[in-house]
Amino acid sequence: MSAATLHRLSFYRLWAIVRKEFIQMRRDRVTFAMMVGIPLMQLMLFGFAINSDPKHLPTAILAADQGPFARTLVAALRHSDYFALTQEPATEAEAARLLQLGDVQFVINLPADFSRKLLRGEQPTVLIEADATDPAATGPAISAVRAIADTVLNRDLTGPLARLRAHAGPIDFQIHAHYNPENITQYNVVPGLMGVVLTMTMVVITALAITRERERGTMENLLATPVRPVEVMVGKILPYIAVGYIQVTLILLAARLIFGVPMIGNLALLYSVSLIFIAANLAMGITFSTLAQNQLQAVQMAFFFFLPSILISGFMFPFRGMPQWAQWVGTCLPNTHFLRIVRGILLKGNGLAEIAPEIWPLLLFLAVAMTVGVKRYRQTLD
Amino acid sequence: MSPTDLAIDVTGVTKKFAGKTVVDAIDLSVRRGEIYGFLGPNGSGKTTFIRMLCGLLTPDAGQGTCLGYDVLTQQAEIKRHVGYMTQRFSYYEDLSIRENLDFIARIYDVPDRADAVQHSLERLGLQNRSAQLAGQLSGGWKQRLALAACLIHNPQLLLLDEPTAGVDPKARREFWDEIHQLAARGLTVLITTHYMDEAERCHRLAYLAYGKLLARGTLAEVLAGAKLNTWSVTGPGLLELAAGLRGRPGVEQVVAFGNTLHVSGRDAAKLEAAINVVRNPRHEWTRVRSGLEDVFISLMDEAKDNFA
Numbered sequence: 067m068s069a070a071t072l073h074r075l076s077f078y079r080l081w082a083i084v085r086k087e088f089i090q091m092r093r094d095r096v097t098f099a100m101m102v103g104i105p106l107m108q109l110m111l112f113g114f115a116i117n118s119d120p121k122h123l124p125t126a127i128l129a130a131d132q133g134p135f136a137r138t139l140v141a142a143l144r145h146s147d148y149f150a151l152t153q154e155p156a157t158e159a160e161a162a163r164l165l166q167l168g169d170v171q172f173v174i175n176l177p178a179d180f181s182r183k184l185l186r187g188e189q190p191t192v193l194i195e196a197d198a199t200d201p202a203a204t205g206p207a208i209s210a211v212r213a214i215a216d217t218v219l220n221r222d223l224t225g226p227l228a229r230l231r232a233h234a235g236p237i238d239f240q241i242h243a244h245y246n247p248e249n250i251t252q253y254n255v256v257p258g259l260m261g262v263v264l265t266m267t268m269v270v271i272t273a274l275a276i277t278r279e280r281e282r283g284t285m286e287n288l289l290a291t292p293v294r295p296v297e298v299m300v301g302k303i304l305p306y307i308a309v310g311y312i313q314v315t316l317i318l319l320a321a322r323l324i325f326g327v328p329m330i331g332n333l334a335l336l337y338s339v340s341l342i343f344i345a346a347n348l349a350m351g352i353t354f355s356t357l358a359q360n361q362l363q364a365v366q367m368a369f370f371f372f373l374p375s376i377l378i379s380g381f382m383f384p385f386r387g388m389p390q391w392a393q394w395v396g397t398c399l400p401n402t403h404f405l406r407i408v409r410g411i412l413l414k415g416n417g418l419a420e421i422a423p424e425i426w427p428l429l430l431f432l433a434v435a436m437t438v439g440v441k442r443y444r445q446t447l448d
Numbered sequence: 449m450s451p452t453d454l455a456i457d458v459t460g461v462t463k464k465f466a467g468k469t470v471v472d473a474i475d476l477s478v479r480r481g482e483i484y485g486f487l488g489p490n491g492s493g494k495t496t497f498i499r500m501l502c503g504l505l506t507p508d509a510g511q512g513t514c515l516g517y518d519v520l521t522q523q524a525e526i527k528r529h530v531g532y533m534t535q536r537f538s539y540y541e542d543l544s545i546r547e548n549l550d551f552i553a554r555i556y557d558v559p560d561r562a563d564a565v566q567h568s569l570e571r572l573g574l575q576n577r578s579a580q581l582a583g584q585l586s587g588g589w590k591q592r593l594a595l596a597a598c599l600i601h602n603p604q605l606l607l608l609d610e611p612t613a614g615v616d617p618k619a620r621r622e623f624w625d626e627i628h629q630l631a632a633r634g635l636t637v638l639i640t641t642h643y644m645d646e647a648e649r650c651h652r653l654a655y656l657a658y659g660k661l662l663a664r665g666t667l668a669e670v671l672a673g674a675k676l677n678t679w680s681v682t683g684p685g686l687l688e689l690a691a692g693l694r695g696r697p698g699v700e701q702v703v704a705f706g707n708t709l710h711v712s713g714r715d716a717a718k719l720e721a722a723i724n725v726v727r728n729p730r731h732e733w734t735r736v737r738s739g740l741e742d743v744f745i746s747l748m749d750e751a752k753d754n755f756a
Contacts, residue, residue, distance in 0.1 A: 287538035290502050291555045292527045 096359065100366040104373070111377045111392075119206050120387025123171040126153035126164050130178035139192070139237070142218040143174070148207035165197050165244060166414055167423070168406060171204060171386065172196050189238045198243035199413045200254045203384035211239055245413040253328065256321045257412045258381045261404040263313055264340075265347055265375045266368075268306060272351025273364035275302050276443075281360055295443060303348045310344035311337070321412075330415035336408065339421065342428045343404040349435035350400075356442035375401040400431045455480045455605050455636035456501060458512025458519060463496050463505060470496045472659035473510065478638060478652075480604075483631050485650030486640040489748055493659040494640045495535060498607050501638070502532045515604050528556070531598030535609040537590045541583025545574055545593055548582055549600055556601035564600055572596040572626075588619035595626070606630070608639040612646065624649055644740045655744055657751040667740065674743040677719055678712040683731035696722040701745055712742045714750075 091098060125143075129136055143149045153170055155161040161173040175193040177183075183190035194211060196204045218237075246253045279285040288298060314337065321327040350371060358364035376382055378392050379402040385393065396402045403424040410416035410424070456478040463471040471493040478484045486494050499505040501514050503523030511518075517525040539548045549568055553561045569575040572592050577585075582593060591611060598606065606627075612620045624646065631637055631651075639650065647653055647667070654664040663670050681689065686709050690702045693711055698718025703710045713719035723733065738746075 282541070283534060283536040283538040284540060285538075286504070286534050287532070288555075290504055290527060290530075290532040290534075291552070292524060292557075293555050 094360075094363070096363040097366060100363075100370060104366075104370060107370070107373060111374060115378050115388045115392035115395075116383045117387040117389075118202065118383060120203050120384040121147045121207075122150040123148060123203065123207055123386050124152040124169065125149040125172040125174060126155050126161050126170045127151050127174045127176070128155060128158065128161050129174075129176045131176050131180040133181035135181045135184055136176050139176070139218055140174075142214050143211070146207075146210045146214055148210045149174075161195075165195060166416065167420055168197065168410065170197070172207070184236060187236075189236065191238045191240055193240045193242065195242045195244055198246040198249055199409045200380070200384055201243075201246065201249040201251055202254075203386060204243065205249070208241055211241070252325045253413060254409065255381075256317070256325045256327050257408040258405050260314060260317045260340075260408050261343070261379070261401045262376050262381055263317060264310055264344060264404075265401050266372055267313065268310055268344055268347035269351040269354065269371055270365060270368040271306050271309070272302065272348045273354040273358065273368045274361055275306075276352060276355035277358050277361050277364040296440075299352060299440070299443065303345070303352070306348055307341070307344055310340070310347075314340050327412060329412050331411035332417065333411075335418060335421075336411045339404075339407055339411075339425060339428075342425065342432060343400055343407075346400045346428055346432040346435060349432055349439050352439035353435050353442060356439060375399050378402075380405050397427070398431075400428050403427045453479055454513075455482070456484075456512075456514050456638065458501070458514070459510060461497065461500060461507045461510035461512065461519075463493075463500060464508050465496075470659050471500070471507075474656075474659075474661050476654065476661070476664075478636060480636050481631055481634050482651045483627060483637045483639065483649070485647045485653040486638060486656065487642070487647055487653060487744060488640075488656035492656045494656055495609055497656070498532070498609055498638065498640070501526075502530045502607050503527045504532075528601075529603055530605045530607060531601070531603035532607045533594050533598045533609060533611050535613070537582075537594060539582050539590075539594060539597055542581060544579050544581055545569070545585075546578040548593065549597055552597045553600050558601050568596045568600050587614045588616060591615050591619070591623065595623070599630075604634075604636065606635060606637045606639075608637065610640050610642070612641065612643065620646070647740055655747055657748050660751065662747045662751055663743075671738060671740065671743055674738065674746060675714055676712050676738040676743055676746050677714070677716045678710055678736050678738040678742055679719070679723060679733055680736045681709045681711065681731050681733050682707055685730075689726060689731065692726050693722065696725070698722045700749060701742060703742070703745075710736070710739075710742060712738060712746060714746065 091101075127140060129140070140151065144151055149172065153161075153164055155164060155173075158175075161175075164170045165173055173195040175195070177190060177192070180190045180192070194208070196208065198204050243249060276285075279288065289295075318329075318333070318336075322329060351368065354364055354367040354371070358367055374395065378388060378396040379385070379399050380396065381401065385396060385402065388396065406424045407416075407421045410421050414420070454477050456476055458477075459475045461471060461474045461476075462469065474493075474497060486498075488494050496505065500507050500519065503519070503526045506523075507519065511520060513519065514526050515529050517523075517529075519526065540551070543551065546565060546569065549565045550561065553564055558564045566575075569578050572595065574589075574592060574596060577589070582590065585593060595611070608627075612623055615623065620643075627637055627639070628649075639646075641647060650667075652664065652666055653670050655662045655670065663673055665673065683689075686704065686707070690704065690709055693699050693702050698713045698715050698720075699711060699722045700714065701710070701712040703712075711719070711723065713722070727733065
């Protein structure tokens with residue numbers, strides 16, 4: 067080969083590199099699977115699961131008036147597709163509780179004198195109480211209500227009653243946005259960020275922590291010492307629990323000082339529950355680290371877990387806007403439950419009793435991830 | 449010999465990975481204070497055998513003791529009294545030398561830890577480099593650090609897996625002087641190597657191929673046991689001569705050493721007959737003592753015929 071060809075860009079040499087890269091890509095099955103899996107997952111999540119116009123939101127109705135006008139109104143709300151009438155609480159206290167637990171998104175109060183006032187042209191007041199912790203979830207439904215209000219009774223208001231249509235609107239809808247009356251998005255996003263940040267860092271850090279020891283050969287050395295597997299695992303988790311708490315504290319400080327997020331509930335309770343969530347994510351990371359052959363794979367697996375944790379957990383898009391299958395998948399993710407806990411404690415002032423339904427799924431997740439992780443970790447020894 | 453004089457005393461040790469027998473019924477006894485050389489080609493099962501001795505792997509079959517502890521059930525005790533140096537540098541590259549030693553000392557719960565770390569640094573001449581990150585060390589210094597680390601808990605047995613691979617001759621010699629001093633103080637050392645000069649510095653040797661122990665004993669015993677005959681030849685046209693010898697009955701090895709050729713075979717009569725065919729006055733033939741390398745290659749060829 068002459069000096070001239072040596073210094074020129076050689077497509078032959080270039081091709082050698084390209085070929086080698088393809089061979090290596092094919093050898094690393096997990097990476098290859100992720101290259102296909104991550105776009106597919108994104109397509110499924112963005113294409114089918116995510117919906118910024120959530121419909122069929124669970125609604126409780128407190129109907130003190132059962133007359134024909136009231137029934138028409140209720141039917142119209144249902145037909146709007148935004149409201150799914152799931153509960154009929156007997157008392158206002160019961161309705162308030164449903165809202166606090168997050169079992170319903172709305173409570174509709176039809177006053178006892180609804181029909182009477184309507185007929186008198188006195189514009190009866192219908193109170194809609196909304197759980198506005200996530201303004202994105204309630205916004206479209208509330209807009210729909212106002213549209214319904216103007217036209218809903220046109221069919222019933224015929225003959226002598228037709229004069230009532232002339233009013234600015236026969237019904238006066240009052241909307242009470244609970245927990246976040248000004249519909250400030252940050253109130254929802256900033257507490258939610260706590261779960262997202264913890265998921266991202268905790269899973270990635272532990273997934274790497276053990277894979278790195280194996281990849282660098284230091285694991286073999288460690289195992290030849292008297293140190294026990296459980297000591298290695300717990301010893302690796304503990305420092306990151308401290309890291310997790312620093313992150314929780316940072317986010318809470320920022321939420322308070324920069325974004326002015328209300329903190330109604332008990333912060334000690336929040337800190338205690340965070341431990342379960344942090345541990346669940348660390349256990350997930352350990353499980354990944356026993357599955358991954360190298361650090362790249364570990365990061366990819368963590369990313370594969372992280373993606374649905376932000377997209378279908380209710381962090382970025384309203385949980386109830388998703389189709390049923392996506393909600394089921396979302397329910398399996400610890401972040402989904404932790405988000406509800408954090409928002410519940412900070413914005414709604416929920417106590418232990420109210421967040422209990424979200425705690426046991428976290429504990430279950432922790433138990434499963436820990437069992438799989440420890441089992442797989444032991445297998446890697448022999 | 450009473451069992452307490454033996455640091456390692458195992459019989460029938462076997463390990464299979466995915467149905468493949470990697471270590472096949474090995475018996476081995478190593479006396480206390482002995483430097484025992486473990487040789488064999490790559491993939492012969494040396495590392496797997498060592499991992500079973502130090503409690504990292506559980507044998508599928510076989511029994512025995514290491515430092516008087518059962519290799520099947522008392523792995524925790526074995527780990528406490530054994531120093532294991534892995535083939536690859538396996539300390540933390542992002543920790544300094546002192547931090548690495550301190551970490552290992554803590555793991556072994558070494559009494560008077562600070563003193564032990566300081567003493568270990570001084571003995572290996574690492575005290576001036578104690579703050580240096582392990583990852584920045586050259587191969588020779590990494591090896592010194594690894595040796596210091598696996599000695600910090602005063603083990604009774606050292607298992608060294610190719611400790612001198614990639615280390616320069618001077619550092620290698622210093623390393624062996626250190627090993628001999630340790631052995632003189634009663635430490636037992638099992639060491640794997642591919643270097644013949646290192647094999648000759650061991651008190652006793654074993655040769656492993658295809659998971660089986662093919663020869664063992666002192667250097668002289670191994671050489672004698674192989675019953676290998678070797679001729680040395682010098683003169684012109686050695687390349688053609690070698691080509692003419694290879695494949696003849698009785699000729700098992702033809703190896704060039706600079707300006708001489710070593711021709712070996714186990715059957716002395718056949719070998720001589722083969723040599724006589726190509727013999728001519730231009731070459732000078734002399735009968736020499738077989739070298740360890742000739743013996744090992746012969747053992748491996750024989751093993752290949754038998755097992756592979």
